[in-house]
Amino acid sequence: MSSRRPVVTGLGILTAAGCGVSAMWDALRTGRSGLGPLTLFASPRYGRHQVGQVRVDVDQLARDVRGSRSDKLAWIAAREAILQSGLPAPATGALAERTGVLLGSTVAGMLGTEEVVGALLRENPQSAIRNPQLLGAEEAPGRLLRGQSPRLTPLRYHECASATDLCARRLGALGPTATFSTACSAGALAIATAAGLIENDELDVALAGGADSLSRLTLNGFGSLLLLDPDGCRPFDAARAGISLGEGAAMLVLEAEETAHARGARILARLSGWGASCDASHPTAPDPQGGGATAAMQQALERGGLPPSDIGFVLAHGTGTPDNDVMEARALRRVFDGAVPPFASVKRFFGHTLAASGAIQAVAAVQVLREQAAPANLGFENSDPKIGLRPEREFQSRQLQQVLSNSFGFGGNNVALVFARADALPGRSPGAPLYGKDGNYGRYVAAGVPWRSPRVPLAVMGAGLVSAGGDTMAGVRGALAAGGVTPSWLESAAPFALGRLRGYSCGDFGADEAIPAARRRRLGRLQQMALVAAKRSLPQGLPGSLSPERVCAAIGTGLGCLGETAAFVENMALNEERAPLAGRFANSVHNACASQLAIEFNLRGLNSTSAHREISFEVALWHCANELRQGRADLALAGAADELSPYTQAAGEHWGWWDEHAPAIRPFGRDLTGRRRPLPGEGAAVFALARGDQASAPPARFQSVHFGRFAARADGLPEAQKEAAWIRESLERDGVPLASVDLLLAGANGWPRWDDACREVASALSFLRGEEVSLGAYKQVCGEHYSASAFGFFVALGLVGGQIEPALCLAGNPSAAAARSPRTVLLYTLAPGGSHALCCVCA
């Protein structure tokens, strides 16, 4: 009996149908839709639409939580799940280190951000970002932001990672913690990722789920795509005319079976299978043939060792758009070879809750298994010949062992989950190995033996870069040798009248040559940066021998396509919701970069977008490494991209993140005032990865990637000794002795507090191994941004490859001994939000 099998021990949910699992179940049992009028905010254009708005007083229920509506929804659901699981909150000691939080988020704090942007633009319409599509917005300097602190507060909770960090702080989680933003499948991807971490023995307990509030952006965005049904969605019905937007949160406590047994926790259900795929077909519409959806479902069944006939019920994605429902029906017929089990979409109960929807369906699936009864597909009346399948029309008692739940997102990001009854036995083990040539993962699962991630090194086959310091290794070396890049004055900060700020801009990064005009015209700047970097990582293109299903991609982005998002939101605010910009909405999702790469190179494996502040890149790297190690992919593209924006410049300067007086970033620089701060930057980097044991003569390898949260001191900085111990343990788990480390490459950025934190960790590490560890830095070249560690990875490759001398990275660090020519470099990332990550690059 595999003791690492993931089991569910806690559920929490908050939707338009009510607060808590019992309210949700009551709605499903009685067939009561939660759709109703929109009262959360005024919408001139869509105000009369039926929406799935949460009606309980969220502010009151969330009590002392400071954060966005999404944050509050998330915490209310998380609190219920934690309570049911019996986990101590906050956890302490060993349990804390083995507990993580994995959430999906798409809207995040957008509702608050819209209010800030709207208020600022009403006061001064001229201040909009230069955007030719805006009505009457001339380019002229405004006078915004400065001295308006209370009104800017919502911007602090704008990011996807906000809810995750909130839940992690309150749960006391110190294990792997990350946020995914693959649009409508994000919650399901977070659950699948948590299961993978548990199975790999990287986590014992995970809080996993998703949360999203309603927002003007999503309402107008789906409206601009003509995908809203004003009267409420009718999934699978002949007259269906679109989705109803909803909001909510749902959380599961997932844990290894052995942990649940040891704690004496009650097992509610099991997560028996999960699968992820990409359509690689269109930014917003599903692949009409349903190939990606089919692949995700099949993978979930395979991973669970389940024949399709074991599935007793399907919770369909069933959004109620004309395209999705036809596509999904086609995919269901393919997976089940015509014998489609009873199925229903619950979207009319809750509305389409975007990143939360996969998690809401997961909670519903567990309840369906526990109650042995399944809901009706509310809103369905007449069959559509184009669909050819009828969903269930009545709530009914059923005998169920396994329930499948589908989530499909923009960019063709598909995830399928299979839940099983608590007393279900492991899958009936198919005879042949499941994945890869050696099939090790499949054999483990089939035999019910605990799976431990093997220490297979991963090969870096190619690296592509877009940065302020150039796009080649020679360029980066030159920039490091010059002591860093001299940042340019940022033109785009002018509308905010902030005084002048320098930044590390990529300028003209060669998009004109790299991307044909016909394709470029539809892409935002960040998508172009990511695409150019990806093309540089694969100068020969993808080898033709690869099967598209066996190539995956994961891109980290802290803030996504800010330029596109800002254009959409500003246009909406200035024009009072008239003439919404559909193309901009399609590009505004965080996964717009990863899904563009999939379309460009036809990548149909896992397509992940991680959005977790400074460690977004490392999370993406982990996802790719995991797919390669488990033998589900032969090649993976891992990377990260973030762009400069007047909003991050303005907000950052307002809160003192940036230093308007600093000429450049000088890591470890002498600063007697203690007031020095970094400067903003941007960049993209993409790496082509393969399994080290299958690649011939790779330019470099990486052995290890770990992420999580650090134990913080009272002042918010990490406890250096604990950091050093975490680094040593993480490396040892991957068979890398601490003694072999030649250089610690850290995200020092000239902020004295942060540079000192890096130094303290380096000294603690030196103490631990009895020999000094050299400490290097890289942000003097790329500037401070959420994807900077991807640039750091590029530098690390140059260091172990002998193209960059270690002395060039030592910056002003006076304590660093001149390193020998490094063979092993540790890329170490700390984030002020409490995250840390580690990546070991070897020659």
Added chain:
Amino acid sequence: MQSLTDELKGKIIQALNLDKITPTDIKDDEPLFGAGLGLDSLDALDLVSMLERDYGILIQDMDAARQAFASYRTLEDFVQRNRV
């Protein structure tokens, strides 16, 4: 009529970010989508947005617009008839 043609073609180019295309490249009777300019469904939605912003034409159902988007000439006729 000529002035509307120049204006509308200019607005199509701007709304769809068709850098390298000039108004004369948009042939009156060639299909706008698929072949011809090679536009796709997202372009259609951006055209819907442009028609609303610049001509006050509100399109809430793509089926209604499909005929209008058949070629440049049908689009111009549609604008002529429906502009406010």
